[in-house]
Amino acid sequence: MNFLAQIGRMFLLFLESTGRIAVFAVSSLSHCVRPPFYPRLIGRQMVDIGYYSLPVVALTTLFSGMVLALQSYSGFARFQAESAIATVVVLSITRELAPVLAGLMVAGRIGASMAAEIGTMRVTEQIDALTTLSTNPYKYLIAPRILAGLTMLPLLVLVGDIIGVFGGYIVSIYKLGFNPATYVKQTFDYLETIDVVSGLVKAGAFGFIVTLMGCYHGYNSRGGAQGVGVATTNAVVSAAILILIFNYVITELFFAR
Amino acid sequence: MSTESPKIKIRDLHKGFGSKQVLKGVDLDVGRSESLVVIGGSGTGKSVLLKSVLGIIHPDRGSIEVDGEDVVHLSARERERVNTKFGMLFQGGALFDSLPVWENVAFGLIQGKRMPRSEAKVIALEKLASVGLGADVGELWPAELSGGMQKRVALARAIATEPEIIFFDEPTTGLDPIMADVINGLIVECVRRLGASALSITHDMSSVRKIADRVAMLYNGQIIWVGPVADIDNSGNEYVDQFINGRAEGPIQMQVRG
Numbered sequence: 381m382n383f384l385a386q387i388g389r390m391f392l393l394f395l396e397s398t399g400r401i402a403v404f405a406v407s408s409l410s411h412c413v414r415p416p417f418y419p420r421l422i423g424r425q426m427v428d429i430g431y432y433s434l435p436v437v438a439l440t441t442l443f444s445g446m447v448l449a450l451q452s453y454s455g456f457a458r459f460q461a462e463s464a465i466a467t468v469v470v471l472s473i474t475r476e477l478a479p480v481l482a483g484l485m486v487a488g489r490i491g492a493s494m495a496a497e498i499g500t501m502r503v504t505e506q507i508d509a510l511t512t513l514s515t516n517p518y519k520y521l522i523a524p525r526i527l528a529g530l531t532m533l534p535l536l537v538l539v540g541d542i543i544g545v546f547g548g549y550i551v552s553i554y555k556l557g558f559n560p561a562t563y564v565k566q567t568f569d570y571l572e573t574i575d576v577v578s579g580l581v582k583a584g585a586f587g588f589i590v591t592l593m594g595c596y597h598g599y600n601s602r603g604g605a606q607g608v609g610v611a612t613t614n615a616v617v618s619a620a621i622l623i624l625i626f627n628y629v630i631t632e633l634f635f636a637r
Numbered sequence: 638m639s640t641e642s643p644k645i646k647i648r649d650l651h652k653g654f655g656s657k658q659v660l661k662g663v664d665l666d667v668g669r670s671e672s673l674v675v676i677g678g679s680g681t682g683k684s685v686l687l688k689s690v691l692g693i694i695h696p697d698r699g700s701i702e703v704d705g706e707d708v709v710h711l712s713a714r715e716r717e718r719v720n721t722k723f724g725m726l727f728q729g730g731a732l733f734d735s736l737p738v739w740e741n742v743a744f745g746l747i748q749g750k751r752m753p754r755s756e757a758k759v760i761a762l763e764k765l766a767s768v769g770l771g772a773d774v775g776e777l778w779p780a781e782l783s784g785g786m787q788k789r790v791a792l793a794r795a796i797a798t799e800p801e802i803i804f805f806d807e808p809t810t811g812l813d814p815i816m817a818d819v820i821n822g823l824i825v826e827c828v829r830r831l832g833a834s835a836l837s838i839t840h841d842m843s844s845v846r847k848i849a850d851r852v853a854m855l856y857n858g859q860i861i862w863v864g865p866v867a868d869i870d871n872s873g874n875e876y877v878d879q880f881i882n883g884r885a886e887g888p889i890q891m892q893v894r895g
């Protein structure tokens with residue numbers, strides 16, 4: 381009985397925080413589309429999220445593309461299906477790996493730093509100071525970050541798509557001895573627009589999730605340095621879980637027919 | 638001040654956190670161009686009182702009027718308008734550490750009053766000079782400043798928009814006595830120059846004597862004594878006596894364990 385009460389309590393807590401996050405998300409989005417806007421801050425966040433995440437995303441997608449080619453080859457060779465490697469690489473990268481890996485890497489890089497920065501501003505009363513200086517913290521702190529996340533993740537993933545496919549190409553040509561022209565042709569033969577587009581839609585959703593979680597946990601952090609530490613952890617963990625859940629949901633929406 | 642309406646009028650203000658009641662019916666008036674100082678022990682809710690007036694904390698019950706306008710039930714936009722009347726010096730300074738010092742001071746002008754940056758910078762440097770800091774300090778980052786300098790920058794930021802009402806939350810806490818006296822002097826000077834109403838919080842008695850016109854004491858969630866600063870040594874209130882003389886024995890029992 382005590383055990384059941386425990387489960388019930390956890391379920392209620394879960395519903396409560398889901399509701400809180402939903403309210404936070406809606407009011408953040410509504411502040412994204414209403415003036416005043418802060419182009420300087422949006423620009424700075426875009427550079428932070430887009431430009432400075434490039435090396436991380438490039439490296440993860442490059443090696444994913446490479447290992448994908450290698451694994452498919454050793455697997456597919458068993459039933460003489462080596463010609464499918466190019467297709468496997470390009471579909472896996474564009475549909476799944478580039479958006480999910482970029483999302484997770486950016487969650488670790490950006491989500492954590494946003495939660496820490498906004499959390500520190502909260503516990504040192506800088507957010508209160510914004511209010512007294514007639515500046516809405518949602519517009520000044522949160523909207524620029526969410527807008528930058530929404531726009532920069534798809535760009536990052538587009539770059540990641542190209543680099544990932546290139547990684548597969550390198551391994552196939554220089555290690556497995558494929559013919560370059562045939563490999564490129566096979567890459568594009570079965571690729572459809574929706575493969576790339578679905579990946580970019582995922583990327584936008586993940587960018588929103590990462591920045592929303594960073595801002596939400598930072599904005600609601602309590603109680604000094606320890607509270608900020610907790611907020612940082614929660615931002616990364618919740619973003620990672622939500623990314624994997626929404627990855628499934630969006631895949632289902634696009635491809636379950 | 639008895640004839641005209643007060644600048645800020647607080648009535649029956651209640652605020653609790655969870656099961657803990659912090660403010661239990663605060664009544665307080667701040668007159669026009671008056672400097673009122675609220676004294677009281679740590680954790681009695683002095684900061685909560687200021688934040689309630691600023692709309693950072695939403696009170697559970699009671700009314701707050703600024704210039705006769707109820708400010709408890711304002712929309713976010715109206716709140717922004719009302720807050721342009723206020724300047725606030727936060728207990729910890731609360732300087733934006735992502736912005737250089739001059740931009741901190743100019744923040745209310747650039748963001749709140751939509752002033753061009755170059756124009757705002759000129760005013761910010763003037764305000765820095767008025768608290769005794771040179772233009773070179775304007776280019777530093779808040780983290781590079783000493784505690785006393787941070788307080789001065791925070792003071793410059795609080796007065797930069799020339800507000801009608803200024804709040805000072807423990808302006809001298811954590812400073813050496815000489816720097817504390819410098820800050821007190823600056824506060825008196827700034828408030829007088831702007832003709833502003835000031836509401837300050839402190840438990841530093843030399844600060845009280847220097848900046849207050851009137852003094853109010855907050856104890857156990859209520860204002861238990863209000864009077865001119867000249868009366869503070871013979872207030873006839875044993876709580877006030879104990880507080881200003883800093884005695885451990887008396888009617889105020891410190892809760893050593895919460």
Ligand SMILES: Nc1ncnc2c1ncn2[C@@H]1O[C@H](COP(=O)(O)OP(=O)(O)O)[C@@H](O)[C@H]1O
Pocket residue numbers: 654659677678679680681682683684685686
């Ligand atoms: N946002 C908050 N959430 C919960 N409790 C708070 C909050 N702000 C203040 N308190 C509590 O209210 C009491 C009064 O705080 P405060 O006004 O900061 O005291 P002080 O008089 O020293 O300024 C403290 O016990 C504090 O723990």
Ligand SMILES: [Mg+2]
Pocket residue numbers: 683684685728806807
């Ligand atoms: Mg305080």
